[in-house]
Amino acid sequence: MxxxxxxxxxxxxxxxxxxxxxxxxxxxxxxxxxxxxxxxxxxxxxxxxxxxxxxxxxxxxxxxxxxxxxxxxxxxxxxxxxxxxxxxxxxxxxKPLHPFYEVRWPDGTKFKAMQDTDEMEAEVAKIAPSDVKGYRRFLKDSERRYQVGFEGMVAKPMHKAWETIKVLPLFGMLRADRSILGLAKARVKNDKLRMALSFHPLFIGGDPRNVTSMYALVAYLEKTYGVHYxxxxxxxxxxxxxxxxxxxxxxxxxxxxxxxxxxxxxxxxxxxxxxxxxxxxxxxxxxxxxxxxxxxxxxxxxxxxxxxxxxxxKRWSMGLFVWYFGTKGTAEKWPDLGHHTIINGPRYEGLLKDIFIKGKLCEDMSLYVHRPSLTDPSVAPEGDDTFYVLSPVPHLGHDNGVDWEEMRETYRQRVAAVLEDHMPGFEQHLSASMSFTPEDFRDRYLSPNGSGFSxxxxxxxxxxxxxxxxxxxxxxxxxxxxxxxxxxxxxxxxxxxxxxxxxxxxxxxxxxxxx
Missing domain, CATH: 3.50.50.60 (FAD/NAD(P)-binding domain)
Structure with a gap:
């Protein structure tokens, strides 16, 4: 050639x-x-x-x-x-992960997501035994949405209006107009479980209060194919x-x-x-x-x-504050903190409204903590740890936009204060540290409004x-x-x-x- x-x-x-x-x-x-x-x-x-x-x-x-x-x-x-x-x-x-992740709440409640259905039902029962039946219904909802939304649409061209129009009857039958949080509320009564079943769209930039219930398909994806690193x-x-x-x-x-x-x-x-x-x-x-x-x-x-x-x-996805840091000599510390952890703040729906609608940077927050060094030793020097902590924040397009030049260190300290409850003394071991704000997403990735997910x-x-x-x-x-x-x-x-x-x-x- x-x-x-x-x-x-x-x-x-x-x-x-x-x-x-x-x-x-x-x-x-x-x-x-x-x-x-x-x-x-x-x-x-x-x-x-x-x-x-x-x-x-x-x-x-x-x-x-x-x-x-x-x-x-x-x-x-x-x-x-x-x-x-x-x-x-x-x-x-x-490498398959078990558990996939753990969700935590301020009162000490924990929920582990796993591939096995019996194990998942046991996790649901620990929080709210009366919601196990509703969880089973949610899994059936998830499978049907996977068949229609993932198998039926993901890898198909959708540039012709007819391709969308012809699936509308199915969307109507599946109540695609209902939000993922709305579907979770229809299936389980416990607020913690409602969060655990509905937060996944945040990882593609969607407000669970408004994105379609078709995203319930994630539960089926996890159950069928697992979560890997x-x-x-x-x-x-x-x-x-x-x-x-x-x-x-x-x-x-x-x-x-x-x-x-x-x-x-x-x-x-x-x-x-x-x-x-x-x-x-x-x-x-x-x-x-x-x-x-x-x-x-x-x-x-x-x-x-x-x-x-x-x-x-158009409505753009939220922004992200991400703190990347390393700790020295901590490979054996904080043994209950796994590879993936979701740390909830005191609010769920109110926090979502502040981030997506009001564009307000709040004192309280929810965090996603990634600790890959538990699974992959190559990410850190021997005996050390590597972390990535993500907090959803407003994008830059709101009228009351955040000055991240001024707020970067202040917000990092707020994040650190939340982490201290789960990783006592971690700041004494810091060996590397850097952070990304929506302004970095705008400048590094040319992302409109510094949004995390377009x-x-x-x-x-x-x-x-x-x-x-x-x-x-x-x-x-x-x-x-x-x-x-x-x-x-x-x-x-x-x-x-x-x-x-x-x-x-x-x-x-x-x-x-x-x-």
Missing amino acids: TQFDPRFPDATDAAPHAIVIGAGLGGLASAMRLGAKGYRVTVIDKLDRCGGRGSSITQNGHRFDLGPTIVTVPQVYEKLWAACGRNFHDDVTL AMGGVQAIADAMANVVKDQGGILRMQTQVDEILVQQGRCTGVRLVNGEVLEASVVVSNADAGHTYTHLLRDHKRKRWTDAKLDK LEPRILQSAWFRPHNVSEEVKGLFLAGAGTHPGAGVPGVVSSAEVLAQMVPDAAPVQVPAE
Whole structure:
């Protein structure tokens, strides 16, 4: 095969050129799919290593996964690798977790999530024996929503209104108009269990009080496929994806930023980089946030649907405050704190309203604590620990926006005060520390409003109502990642590449001239 020279992307003796903007998991999956279809692929990313929000930073021997931390649907990776003629498990090692995670409340109540149904019913019974029957009904609700919402929609193109319209009767039957919290309230009476059954959409940027009950499917996913950790972190998955792209002949250009998508006569012709360099291409896939793609990368192109005004009216997911820290000599300390822990504050619904609707940064908080060093010794020096603590906070688009320059350290101290109850004396052992605020998400990931997960996954911002995988604004432009169908979360962004692969034509066979 002719070696690809990026200076001459449309050379007649080479396969068509495709550019992927962004080396996040959705962009890398798209590059793999395009490479398998015969394209010469160039992936461009502003960061110094691949993975996007799934990348990592190492400080004082501690490796911090910056974003997603778990693997919940291994088959999306298996299908992706298989499309490239490879075996995912040859490249990435997954370790199942037991329990999946533990949920804690201020009064000392604890709830462990596990794969075995009998064990889960025992956990429910410890909190509210009368809710076991309702929990069983919730599991049935979850399975049916999985069949319709995941199997039926996730990997299918939804850019035609009819694809959404034809599932509306099923959505009506399943009460998709009811929120996930509303469904939990209909099934169990205990407030703690209602939280434990409804909080999952927070990990894709959704307010459980408003996102559709279709997201109850997560319970079925966990029960059926388990929860896994990728040894080496999600960065290991991103690195493995990048290696497949390179093996296909693709090129990754890191620390390089796209400034504009070029359009001629309504068709995408390539990109212009921040340094002024122009790269031509037959196909462009943007793994940048859909909002950034339309408002910045296509800023000089007239848009019919995704105008600045329309995007400004959309509801964006909440922001995140994430504190990454390491502790020295603590591998044997805090033995009851597992790999994944959810620490609830005194409020649930009130806190959600403050974060998503009022845009208010509160004194109280709920936290997700990730302690990967229990499972993966490579994340910390021997005998030490690596932690990642996440607090949902308002995004930057609210009228009463938070000044994170001023609040970063103050809020970190508030987080530390909550953690002290679960990790006594931990600050005496700190050996590494850094934090991300919504302003970092805005600047590092070019995320509109510094949101953690792009558009909030409400029912009227999902499927056809979400930015499409094939752009209706420009021919030859496709979208992947959290801001397009099927949405945020690692299974969603990886599946977005499967969707666009169904719409991007196969590359024409290369004509090799006779010697």
